[in-house]
Amino acid sequence: MRVSYQHTNVYDGNESTLLRFTDEDGTRACVLVDAGAGVDLDSHLEADEYLNAILLTHGHIDHYRTLARNVRHNAPIYTSPATATILEHALPEAQKDNELGDVSVALDALEPIDDWASILDTLEVRPVSAGHTPGATGFVIRFRDEAAGDELFDAEQHVLVTGDFTTRPCAGFSGLATSYPFDIDAVFLNVSTDDSYMASLNESLRTVLERAYAGSRVVVATSSLAGVHYATVLERLSTALDRELPITLAGQAAKLANALELDVPGVETREVFDGTADVLEEGRITIAGPDSPTKGSTSRLLNAIEDDSAGVFVQLATGNADAVSNVSCTTQYVEFRNHPPPETVDEFVRDLAPRQVVIKHARGETLNRFQRRFDHCFTWGTNDEDIHRLYEGGEWTPPDWLAETTATQIRTRQWEAMQNRSFDPDTRLSPLRRGSVDLEAEGVELETLEDVFARTATDPYVTSDRDTDDETDAVDTETGDPRRNDGNDSVERDLLERLEAIEAKLERSEETVHARVLADGNGERILRLLEPADVDVDAGDIVEITITESGTERE
Secondary structure, three states, X not given: OEEEEEEOOOOOOOOOXXXXXXXXXXOEEEEEXXXXXXXXXXXXXXXXXXXXXXXXXXXXXXXXXOHHHHOOOOXXXXXXXXXXXXXXXXXXXXXXXXXXXXXXHHHHHEEEOOOOEEEEOOEEEEEEEOOOOOOOEEEEEEEEOHHHOOOHHHHEEEEEEOOOOOOOOEOOEOOOOXXXXXXXXXXXXXXXXXXXXXXXXXXXXXXXXXXXHOOOOEEEEOOHHHHHHHHHHHHHHHHHHOOOOOEEEEOHHHHHHHHOOOOOOOEEEEOOOOOHHHOOOOOOEEEEOOOOOOOHHHHHHHHHHOOOOOOEEEEEEOXXXXXXXXXXXXXXXXXXXXXXXXXXXHHHHHHHOOOEEEEEOOOHHHHHHHHOOOOOOEEEOOOOOOOEXXXXXXXXXXXXXXXHHHHHHHHHHHHHHHHHOOOOOOOOOOOOOOOOOOOOOOOOOHHHHHHHHOOOOOOOOOOOOOOOOOOOOEEOOOOOOEEOOOOHHHHHHHHHHHHHHHHHHHOOOOOOOOEEEEEOOXXXXXXXXXXXXXXXXXXXXXXXXOOOEEOOEEO
16 A cells, blocks of 8 residues: 655645555545645646545534545545534535535535545545534544554554644543554644733623623624534533523524524524514623624624623634624624634644654744654644655555655654553544533633532522422511422512612612722723612612721622
8 A cells, every 4th residue: 555645735735635555456545634725636647547535624614624525536524423514504604705616516425434444455444523613533543564563453554634623622522632542643733822822712602601791692603613603602601600691692693503403491593584683682681693793693693782881792713703893892802713722733633652653734934833743653744735655565655855864863753752652442432422521621721610600599680499399499588388499489589689689778878889899801891789779770870879998898
């Protein structure tokens, strides 16, 4: 078996690669990994070559922009079941604003898989969950080469194509595994990284929770897939905090959530809404796309709250969206790209201990930096569209620009790394189906958010229903009889307590109302009343306040 690779859009995104597998009898399979901008297979395939398959890692347009134009020779598009569902909705929608070719051709070629699929008798592929976005995968490619050994196990070689990835789970979908029940001999490594993702996630969560619990209308503008991810995290977080939080997914994000059959309790989906009042209300978080409010659902929603000084418009920017300004509502702009930090990429390669690493999705200095980053494997950081041979005659070959002494040193370090890596033959390949959402695994600083937002008996703004599991834990305040706790009692008690507080305040000559100071994420401070005030004020009114300071306490 001979294995080679060729980058197909190194100057546009460098996420797309053509792999060639040639058997001893000359049989050749050509496999395209992703179809980003600038990919033209006619300029790469030889006259006697045929495309055997396209491997699509996930449903972001920078990875499928030329998909429809590059389907040929009846080649299937292998992808995860979730990504296939996403594409069925995303391709027709994206075609409205992009030149994607005949998307019906791509839709007809979609072939979702969740196990091994055969390309040749000696060549198979299988998707593995990769975090990053709902349904995202990498692919393990397994080929057999009798020249590699006498035993079947020795003859099997494995290549891992990561696509964009994280080792964190995403909306319940597993992150990319760092250990497999076999050796990973070569990795095609997408090195898109982001140091700030977790900070951005938690900053935005704190803002939307503060303002929603304070009664503001909150709009979150982001891409459809990111919106689905964010809604599942918010819902799970509100459950952990034991605080009700109305959440609505609107427009295309709602369509994707419904198509994926996520059915997240507490998240309402509105694919179409006649008026913005249908999806906006005080204390509700409404999530819609795109991240730049120049069109679509977010344009309508921003228009509805832009003059509302209590309203909040949060942009989770997954691309190059322009930040919103010149509006009366509070705005927050957060870059929201779910990639791993560079240290995680280092750990990933160290744990796998592959023989070969091919750097992808990078150019210029980033490409050069990663090419120098790993000293225990042969690292290919080629900034061209030449054909590079990785494997032949049972051997993985080093780059031809390396001196033999350097290659020998790398082989020595490679052997040492392989001895030190963890290997469990009973390890299973990661499932593609969605599981439960683990907030802390996804990067949510749960303990910090619980300290601020969880229900407590000392917080006069909320009441707790968690004192006992007994369904007769409530007592009628007039008769003293036990009262069944069916959920409505909590609301009734809360209303009665507030009415009693108002009546008590009517008897005072002066009124003291406690308030909590909130931050809106842009350096501004907002007061949220912790109890009803016996004054007639509306959002946007200007009032005078007196701050009483006692020691370190402020009221």
